[in-house]
Amino acid sequence: MLKTLLYDGSWTGLMTIVFCSYEYKWQIATIQHNGQYIQSGLFVTTENIISDDDKAKRVLLGLEKKIGIQGIKELYYVFLSEIKHRELLILRSISYYFKSENKPNHNYANDDIIQIKKIVRSVSREKHRLKAFVRFQKNERWIIFCQS
Template identity: 30%
Template sequence: MKIILYDGTFSGLLTIIFNAYNEKKIPDIIFRQHNPSIFNVIDTVKTDYKKATVVSDFITNKLDKIVLKNMYLAYLSEFENIEVDIIKYFNLSLKIKRNAELHIEKNYIIRLKNAITKVINEKHKFLGLLRFRKLSNGIWYAPFEPDHNIISLLPKHFINRYPDKRWIIHDIKRNLILAYDKKIELIQIKDFDNNFYLKEENLSYEEKAFQSLWKTYFKSASISERKNEKLQRQYMPIRYWKYLIEI
C-alpha cells in the first residue's frame, strides 16, 4: 500500500504524477496536509515546480489541454482521495493518447466526472449567490464558504462584470482572497478578522439602505399561493445562507 502526503496544491499533485510516472506505480491513497495520523508509513511529497511544469506542459502540448482542465477541476472538488482518480484518468489518457473521459466503464472516470460536475455547478451557483457589500473605503467585499475550492474559477466572470470597481471575494473557509483593482490577485491570508464587514462603521453609508430594499424585494417577490420551501432549499441549500442578505 502506497500512501502519500502532499501540500494540497495543484503543483504538488502534478509532482506526484511526475514521480508516479517514473516509478511506474500509482499511489493507493493520497492525503492533503493536516490529515489525521495513520499508522501506515507515509511518503511526503515535496512540491517541485519544475516537475509540475514538465507534467503540465506535456499534457498541454502532447495530449490535450482538456485533460489538464479536467484534472484541475476534479482536484478543486477536494473530495477524499480524488487525487488517485485523477492520476488514473491521466494514466488512461496517456495510454490511449487522448482524453479518456468517455471511458465511463471505469469507476474512477465516473468519480472524476462527478467531481467535475459538482465543481462546475457550484461555481455557477456562486456567480449568483455571492453578495457584495460596499465598504466605507469604497471596496466591494463578498465573503463566501463554498463546498469546493472554486475561487480560482471566478475571476473571468467578475472582471467582465465589474471591470471598473475595486472588489474582493473572500473564501472564509480556506482563507483565500481574490482581490481586484485593475489587475487580479489570489492571496492566502492569515489572522483576518472575518467579522469586520458585519460592523456598521466599516460599511458605506448607503449599504444598509440597499440591503433593506433587497430584503423587501425578496419578501414581496414570493407568491404565497405557490409556497414551496422544499424546492427553495433544493436550489439554495441552507449551508449557503450565511452570507446572503435576504434570508
C-alpha cells in the same frame, strides 16, 4: 512495496506526485495532506513529497498534448472538490490518459472518467451558484444605496 505519499495539498504538489510515481514506479496506497496524516497500513511506507514546479510543468505539458486545456481544467475541478481520495482518482485517470490513444478523457466506458465528469458537473454548478449569489448581493447593495 506500497507507499503512502504526503504532500502540501497544492495542485503543484499533486502534479509532482504524478511525476514521481512515474519516475520511481511507485505503487501508491494513499495520498494524504501533511496536516492530516493517518497511518495507512502495516506494510505501507510513507514518503514525503516536496512540490517541484519543474516536475509539475512537465506533467502538465504532457497532459496538454494528450487531453488539451479543457481536460486539465476538468482535473483541476476534481482537485478543488471535497471528494475523498480525489488525489488517487486524478492519479489513476492521468495514468489512463498517458496509456491511451485518441481523446481518452471522452471514453465514457471507463469508470474513473464517468466519476470525473460527475464531479466536474457538480463543481461547475456550485461555482455558478456562488457567482450568482455574489452578483445578487452586489445588486442588492446597489439597490439599497440608490434608495437612500
